[in-house]
Amino acid sequence: MTDTLRGSEARILFRDKDTFLAEENPFEAMMERFDHAAKLLNLDPGLYKVLRNPEKQIIISVPILRDTGEVEVYTGYRVLYNTSRGPAKGGIRFDLNVTLEEVKALAAWMTWKCALVNIPFGGAKGGVVCDPSTMSMGELERVTRRYTAGIIETLGPDSDVPAPDVNTNERVMAWIMDTYSMHKRHTVTAVVTGKPVEMGGSLGRREATGRGCMFVTREALAKLRLSLTGARVAVQGFGNVGSIAAELMAKEGAIIVAVSDKSGALHSTTGLDVADLQKWVAQHRHLAGYPKADTITNDELLTLDCDVLVPAALENVITRKNAPRIKAKIICEGANGPTTAAADKILEEKGIFVVPDILANAGGVTVSYFEWVQDRGGYFWDEETVNRRLETIMVRSFNDVVALAEKHKVNMRIAAYMLSIDRVAAMHRLRGMYA
Numbered sequence: 188m189t190d191t192l193r194g195s196e197a198r199i200l201f202r203d204k205d206t207f208l209a210e211e212n213p214f215e216a217m218m219e220r221f222d223h224a225a226k227l228l229n230l231d232p233g234l235y236k237v238l239r240n241p242e243k244q245i246i247i248s249v250p251i252l253r254d255t256g257e258v259e260v261y262t263g264y265r266v267l268y269n270t271s272r273g274p275a276k277g278g279i280r281f282d283l284n285v286t287l288e289e290v291k292a293l294a295a296w297m298t299w300k301c302a303l304v305n306i307p308f309g310g311a312k313g314g315v316v317c318d319p320s321t322m323s324m325g326e327l328e329r330v331t332r333r334y335t336a337g338i339i340e341t342l343g344p345d346s347d348v349p350a351p352d353v354n355t356n357e358r359v360m361a362w363i364m365d366t367y368s369m370h371k372r373h374t375v376t377a378v379v380t381g382k383p384v385e386m387g388g389s390l391g392r393r394e395a396t397g398r399g400c401m402f403v404t405r406e407a408l409a410k411l412r413l414s415l416t417g418a419r420v421a422v423q424g425f426g427n428v429g430s431i432a433a434e435l436m437a438k439e440g441a442i443i444v445a446v447s448d449k450s451g452a453l454h455s456t457t458g459l460d461v462a463d464l465q466k467w468v469a470q471h472r473h474l475a476g477y478p479k480a481d482t483i484t485n486d487e488l489l490t491l492d493c494d495v496l497v498p499a500a501l502e503n504v505i506t507r508k509n510a511p512r513i514k515a516k517i518i519c520e521g522a523n524g525p526t527t528a529a530a531d532k533i534l535e536e537k538g539i540f541v542v543p544d545i546l547a548n549a550g551g552v553t554v555s556y557f558e559w560v561q562d563r564g565g566y567f568w569d570e571e572t573v574n575r576r577l578e579t580i581m582v583r584s585f586n587d588v589v590a591l592a593e594k595h596k597v598n599m600r601i602a603a604y605m606l607s608i609d610r611v612a613a614m615h616r617l618r619g620m621y622a
Contacts (some may be wrong), residue, residue, distance in 0.1 A: 212288060213288060213289050213292035213293070213502055213503075213523075213524050214288045214289075214291045214292040214295070216292070216503075216524060216527060216528050217292045217295050217296060217524070218239065218295075219528040220528065220531075220600060220601065220604050221238075221239065221295075221604060221608065223601055223604070224601050224604035224605045224608050225238075225608060227595060227597065227601065227605055228605055228608060228609055228612070230608070230612060231612075234612050234615055234616070237615060238269065238608065238611060238612065238615075241266050241267065241268045241269075241291055241294060241295070242267045242268060242269060242270060243265075243266065243267040243341065244264075244266050244287065244291070245263075245264065245265040245266070245337075245338055245341065246262065246263070246264055246287065247262075247263045247264075247265075247334070247337035247338065248260050248261075248262065248263075248337075249261040249262065249263045249315055249317075249330060249333050249334050249337060250333065251326060251329040251330055251333055252329065253326055254323050254325060254326060261315050261316055261317045261330060261334075262315070262316045263313070263314070263315045263316075263334045263337055263338070264285065264287055264290045264312075264313055264314050264315075265279075265290075265311065265312075265313035265338045265341060265347075266287070266290045266291050266293075266294040266311060266312055266313070267294065267309070267310075267311045267341065267347060268291070268294035268295045268297065268298045268309065268310040268311060268312075269295075269298045269309045269310055269611060270309035270346075271309060271611060271614040271615055271618060272301065272302060272307055272308065272309055272610070272611060272614050273301075273306075273307035273308045273309055274308055274309065274343075274344065274345055274346050274347060274348050275294075275297075275308070275309045275310060275311030275341075275346065275347040275348065276297060276301060276308035276309065276310065276311060276347075276348050276350070276380075276552060276555065276556075277293065277294055277297040277310055277311035277312040277313065277349065277350065278293075278312060278313070278349065278350045278351055278352025278353075278355070278381075279312075279313040279314060279315075279334075279349045279350070279351070279352055279355050279359070279363075280312075280313070280314040280315075280352035280353035280354060280355060281314065281315050281317050281319045281327075281330070281353070281354040281355055281359075282314065282316070282317075282318075282319075282353050282354055283316060283317065283318050285314035285315065285316045286316075289314075290312045290313065290314055291312075292523075292524065293312035293523060294310050294311050294312040295310060296310065296523055296524070296544065296545055297309075297310030297311060297312060297552065298310025298607075298611060299545045299603070299604060299607035299608065299611075300544075300545040300546075300548075300549050300552055300607070301552060301556075302606075302607035302608075302610040302611050303545050303546055303549060303584055303588070303603055303606055303607040303610075304546075304549045304552070304553050304580050304581070304584045305580075305584070305610065306552070306553060306556040306580075307556075308348070308552070308556060311347055311349075312352075313334075313338065313349060314352075314353075315330060315334050317330060319354045327359070328362055331359050331362040331363060331366070332362055332363075332366045335362070335363045335366040335367060336366060336370070339366075339367060339370055342363075342367055342378055343367075343375075343378060344375060344377035344378055344559070344562075344563065348377070348378060348379060348380060348555075348559060349363060349378075349379050349380075350379065350380045350381040350551075350552075350555050351381040356381075357381060357382060357383045357388065358383075360379045360380070360381050360382045360383075360388075361382060361383060361386055363378070363379050364376060364378055364379050364382060364386065367379075376562040377559055377562035377563050380392070380555035380556075380558040380559055381555065381558070382558070387558070387561070387562045387567075388558060389554055389555075389557050389558035389561055389567070389568070389573060390567075390568070390569065390570040390573055391554055391557075391570045391573035391574055391577070392551075392554045392555065392558055392573075393427065393431075394431045394435070395550040395551045395553065395554035395555075395573075395577060396427065396428045396431070396432075396521065396548050396550045396551035397427065397428050397429070397430070397431025397432035397433075397434070397435060397499075397521070397550070398431065398432075398435055398550050398574065398577060399547070399548065399549055399550020399551070399553065399577065399581050400428065400432040400497060400499070400519055400521045400547055400548065400550065401415075401432055401435040401436050401439065402550070402577070402578055402581040402582060402585075403519060403542050403546060403547050403581055403585050404420075404432075404436065404495055404497070404517065404519045404542070405439065406581075406582060406585045406586075407495075407517045407519065407540055407542050407585075408494070408495070408517065410540070410589065411516060411517070411540060413494065413516070414440075415436060415439045415440060415441050416439065416440030416441070417440060417441070417442065418436075418440075418441045418442065418494040418495055419441075419442050419444045419492075419493040419494045419495070420433070420436055420441045420442065420443050420444065420493060420494065420495040420496075420497065421443075421444055421445040421446075421488055421489075421491050421493045421495070421496050421497070421515070422443065422445070422446045422447070422497045422499060422521075423446075423447050423452075423485065423488055423489060423496070423497065423498045423499060423500055423504065423525075424447065424448065424497075424498065424499035424500025424501070424521065424522060425446045425447065425448040425464070425468065425474060426448070426499070426500065428499040428521045428522070428548065428551075429446065429497065429499035429500065429521060430446075430461070430464075430465055430468070432497055432499060432519075432521055433446060433461045433464075433497075434461045434462070434465065436495075437458075437461045441495075442457075442458040443458055443459045443461055444456060444458060444459070444491065444493055445459070445483065445488045445491055445493070446459060446461075446464060446474065446488075447474065447485050447488050447500075448468075448473055448474045448500070449473070449500075450473035450474055450475035451474060451475050451482060451483075451484070451485070452474075452482070452483045452484060452485050452487065452488040453474055453477055453480035453481065453482060453483070454480060454481045454482075454483045454487075454488070454491070455479075455480045455481065459479075459480055460479070463479070464477065485504075486509065489504065489505065489509055489513060490509060490512040490513055490514060491514065491515075492514045493514065493515050494515065494516050494517065495515060495516070495517045495518075495519060496513065496515035496517070496518045496519070497518075497519045497520075497521050498518065498520055498521060498522050498525035498526070499521030499522050499525075500522055500525075501522060501525065502522060502523060502524035502525055503524065503525070503526075503527055504522075504525050504526075505518070505525055505526040505527065505530045505534070506527045506529065506530050507527065507529040507530050507533060509530075510526075510529075510530040510533035510534055510537075511533055511537075513534065513537070513539065515539060516539065516540060517539070517540045517541075517542065518534065518539055518540070518541045518542065519542045519547045520541070520542060520543055520544035520547045520548065521544075521547060521548050522544065522548070523544050523548065524544060525544065526541065531598070531600060535598050540599070541598065541599055541600060542585075542599060543599055543600035543603045543604075545603050545604070545607065546584060546585065546588055546599070546603050549581070549584065550577055550581060553577055553580050553581070554573060554577055557573055557576065557577075587606060588602045588603045588606060589602075591605055591606050
């Protein structure tokens, strides 16, 4: 669903002579927001303990035979954080920076995200510590199938449904579905989402996260009595989420003044041609070298004078160091965890309207839910139906969070956590404790 989370190892940053802040541990950053919301909800201490701990953490070895005949062993993870509301849902990433702490944080985020948009899933996440750029297609397939076999007891349409994430795609999901189906001795399309359409994937799935970002950005601007038409937008990250969000916002009349990827950032006060940028990236793989815009640094992009900033790549890019210099009126978090807890306080003091990640990028999991429903029913929707139903859910969820934020006089992030935690807690109260 999201772009790369990096730097996940905890790095304690000195704040003053008596105080230290673990700004870069994603699980602790998520839990700081969780604790705040739980306190405001007056959450029962027993439920607090249940919701603060993942249900299941799986660590496996993933041995494969390389093309050279050498044996390599990778480490794989799958974390099921909470399944009280339904099957676990969450992506699988292949990346050298995958850690258990990162996977736990992402699984927790998925739990709150699914509850926030009120779809019947719990939260999960998985990953393999590897560098896919050094692998042949055959090696990548062997890693995928061996990893799938290693976690197969937890997989299933009623228990755990993976999706693509960093460095995984439709092809990888097809291998997972096939491996699972071969073990079950019949085709099970609903075991993964984000599959090729020919295999039971949903129309509109690829664009869903970026489209969801566009919907909530439009609603946030309207909340501030502004319009998406003519709004100046800077997009940090030009992968699937960022490029689609930029494309769709431009179609609605927004002026995309800056975009970036790991090769650098581009800026134009009169607006960038997003379609032309997409063609350039398709040919050259990166934005670097694009001749029709000024070059700036990624850090400069974050502090540009603009109406909307969309961080859609890395985690922890908005910190207490650069937050005071951010000029955007609205931040729409296309990536998971782009803003640290310390930066949140600064942004709130500056009056910046933040659409938090668990709301802003929930379009992906929402259309994954649609795909799962279509696979289970054996009846598939046209793209217009998918997009219309996505808009209904995203707009309703945005309004739910705004209403709670105004009622409790808290920011959008805390309101989003309060709403999602309360929904998960309500399910636990109704179900009771199995003993």
